[in-house]
Amino acid sequence: MELYIAGGVGEHGRNCFFLQNGGDAILVDCGLMAGSDDPLPRLTESQIRKLKAVFLTHSHADHTGALPWLLRQGYTGPIISTTPTLQQLPFIVQNAVALEQVAPRNEKCNGITWGLSGHCEGSVWLKLDWDDKAILFSGDYTEQSAVYPCDVLRNQVADLAV
Structure with a gap:
């Protein structure tokens, strides 16, 4: 399993993580760098x-704003996120899949x-297991x-956390 950081680490925005096996x-998130x-x-x-x-951790543009660009580049696969996140996107996603239906x-x-990450309505943390390796994406945990529910991820075990 290889992780390529396509944006977001060390910068505010452009969150995008390419995971290959x-x-x-x-892809986890596909954000824009505002300004x-x-x-x-x-x-x-x-x-x-x-x-x-493509998995989305939440609806904010720094995590989802580049999705229209990705679709124009020819991506046609599923875009997976919670129903509230999908409903908050300011554009239509034809290939949307509710995370609640996947797991x-x-x-x-x-x-x-x-689990829910407590950041905004529908925001999540994700742990993906792939060939005996696990990677955890906190998703602005x-x-x-005081407003949004959070499922504590303290007991999650992973080989890598982002």
Whole structure:
């Protein structure tokens, strides 16, 4: 399993993480960098062609704003996120899949474990298990939110956390 950071680490915005295992790949988030001359994730045409799915941690533009660009680049696979997140997107996603239909909350299913992250309505953390390795995406985790529920991820074990 290889992780390529296409944006978001060390910068505010452009959150985008390309995860590849052999010829299969997924993306976690596809955000824009607001106010930048170079706002798009740093993904190649080859990487986009390999994508089997895109997971979204929440609806904010720094995590989802580049989805229309990704679709224009030819991505046609599923975009997976919670129903509230999908409803909050300011554009139509034809290939949307509700995360609740893929795996139940707080239970490992199909290699996916997820819980609410407390950041905004429908925001999640994701743990993806792939070939005996696990990677955890915190998704702007906010355990002390007074407004949004959070499923504590303290007991999750992963080989890598982002």
